[in-house]
Amino acid sequence: MAQPDEPQPPVVPSCPLPSKICDVARSERPRSCCGMAMAGFRTAKYQLPEWHRRNAGVCYEAVTAGERAERGRAEAEQLVKHAAASAQRAQQRSKATLGQRLQDVHFWRMELQKEIMELDSETKLLAAQKLRLERALDATEVPYAVVVDNLECRERRQPPDLVIDEVERQLLKEADLIRDIRDLLKRTIIQAATQIRSNRIQKENCELDWSDKVETYHIDDKCVGYCTDSTNVQFHPSSVKFEENASTPKSWAQFSHDNISRAEQEKLASVQLRSLINSIIRDASEDLRMQRAATAEALDARCRELDEAKLRLEQRLGQILKDIGKEEANIANLKKAIKEKEAHLKVAHTRLYDRSFRPNVELCRDEPQFRLVSEVEEITVFLEALKRKLMESEQNLKNLEETRMKLEKEIAVKANSIFIDRQKCMSYRVQYPVDLEVASYKQ
Template sequence: MATNRDPYTCPNICPKEGRHDTERNEQEITTVRQHENIHAAPYVPGMIKPPEPKIYPPGAPPKYLPQPTDSTSGDILGMGPIGPWAAGHIDWTPQAGTTGVRPVVDKYSITRYSTGEWRKNNEYILTPRATDKAKALETQTKKDIENAFTNLDKKLKDSNVKLDKRTKDLAHWKKQTEKALQDITDEINTLDEDRARLKGACRILMMPEAISRECLELRTGRYEPDLVRDDAEQELIKEVAIVGEIRRVFMNTLAKVEVQMVKNKAAKSSIEFDWSDKMISLKVDRKNVSLSPESNLILYHPGVTRWPENATTLEYWQHYCAEVVRNCEEVRQESEQLRGDLMTVITKGSQDMKLQADRTNCALAETVEATEAMCENLEENLKENLKKIADIENLIDYLKESLRKVDEKNKCVMTRLHARNYERTSVENCRDEAQYALIAEAKFIKETTESLHGKMRDAEAIRSELMKYRGALEKDIACKRKSLNIDKDRCARVRAHMPSPEEFAGG
């Protein structure tokens, strides 16, 4: 075997020409390689040195974090028969793994990153990137909450002061209305006694007058919208007027008494309504003053943070309170003046009274017939409305069940997307067709949910309208039945005692 063969050339490939050039540079190449790689020489027994402990400078970080002695371009390792690298020296860069610089696999392992890169990755993982933001958010949130509760306490205190002042104002005006109500009540009672003395001279005429007025009083008990001035009402008023005509001499005086009595009752009714409203408002505001955030009676009432449609200004309220008391006092003074003008009168003929009574009875009969027909139509409409409400409620239940099913599908697609977004790693987390399909499914589910919610709102609105219409129908039916009870039963029984012309003639 030839001993002068060049160890760096292949005899089967390299040409023999130029071999003397290789022999001429052999010593120079060997010297350079000895400086570059100390492991280039063949293995010699006894050359392995004992392990040398690594010395870290004082105050160095833990071993798993970057060290001052780490190389920025990777570990410089040489190639040898027992070295760790089959491919020799490799400089590691951020492009590690790119074709051309990827490490070679031997039969033991494959390495991709250097020790320095491993330590830098450990430092990156251990660095808390959101902790400072969380601390700042926590501090600012606590400060904002503290300021918010301070302002809430100030607003609550201011509201309590204003409510307390309001209750004092209401209590003052309530006393004024109570005094005026007592005065007008006493005046009504006194005027009624004087009127009874005047009517004592015509006992027979007391009966038709009492019947006519009682019918009018009964009809004032009708509910809206039946509280109308219909033909029966007109005839009853004419009947009262004819009774006054029969009395001849004291007609004007008695008419004034009756008008004054109506005014007194109207003033009393007005002052009673005002007193009742003030009692309710005072009760409400006293209850509100007693309430606090710790009370057991507080609840959520959505939609109340607004001005009511019938809300008035404070100036108008003060003017109204004073005006009601003043009007009541003026009516009371007029009644006092009228009570000194009462005088007796004589009787008028019974024929006019009988004719007017017949006309009144005919008008009442026509009113009763029309009211009965209207009541029947209202009851039919109520039945149809109740049926339609039941259908709409079934539709709402079906929409709720559909929303529940859509929600289950929404949870399914969200679970799939969450798993694919956060459990797939590295390059596997790609925008494949399945991802596009899941996103499209989620979008369609959202649109479907919004559409179903819109239909739910429409159904709820329609049901609300039907419920309002049902309430209106029931209220109107009750109103019509009340009117029938007054006109058909009570007024008829009262008018059955109307005196005949013979009774008038007989005195």
């Protein structure tokens, strides 16, 4: 029995033992070799010591279970506190990490936005330069048409003046210069269009990256706002994994850096191309202006030269006309002199003829007869000389007339050349654009 100073075990109501204990109890009791008629009553009962041990065992198990439960409650309480603190710390760390991530996303988003705006502005500036190139190209059509028209007009010069002069060389040089300028402008327009296309492609890439950053920022910002009191949180077990196509922080930052770097390269190329376009238009305008001045100077010098030549021809024609008048008067005088000499010859011939009828001895070779014969010979010599001189004068008059016609033709040719160079070429060149660079800004 228990001592009085020891605590009494709690009273446990009697309950049937499990079948396992009953089986064990039965198996521990020795079987009697006699009294087989009472075997059934003996095996169904316990001994008193067994009953006490049984009660003590149950009480011990109860005490042990209580202690175990108390330790479990203490451990559970400690675990709850630790789990709560750990979860709070993890949530704070995750929130801080998300906040840092938000800063990174915001930084790259702003950098991309800045690059997009700068690239868009640069593309607009390059498009304006491309429009200047197109206007400059259109402005070269008039000078080229003027030069071609000048060359075609000068082809209508008459053969004596159809020469390869300085004006034609300058016009051909001007035509070649305009063709070269037009080819250069066309190539530069194509280059500008290609650069604009590259700018827009890179701008689109940056915009896609920026759009992803904006969406990511909104998602992470929403995630930062989540807490245990949020009403829109729920379990998503399948999300606790890394996607196969997920990027790393290094590759993520490198992707945006590469986009910005390529945008900077395109922007730099665009700026250089704009500077090149300014230089091309300025140099082309200056070259065209200088060549235009050289051609105009050659035309002006040629017109002065033609004027001087025409003036000299006109002066020579005036002198030839005077010579023709004098020669005609000389021919008239020669004819008059021949006619007078023929009259004298007729008189001498008549005298000789009449004297040939003198009778008999009167037909004498006297002094008058010799004088008349000498007179006939002398007049005949003069007549032949006068007739030769008349022929020479008539030939000279013919030559003078031919010279007059040549001079008149040359004067007409010079007048035609002057009309072509001064009235056709120089007057048409007034439509020439003053400055190609200025024309590139006109609407």
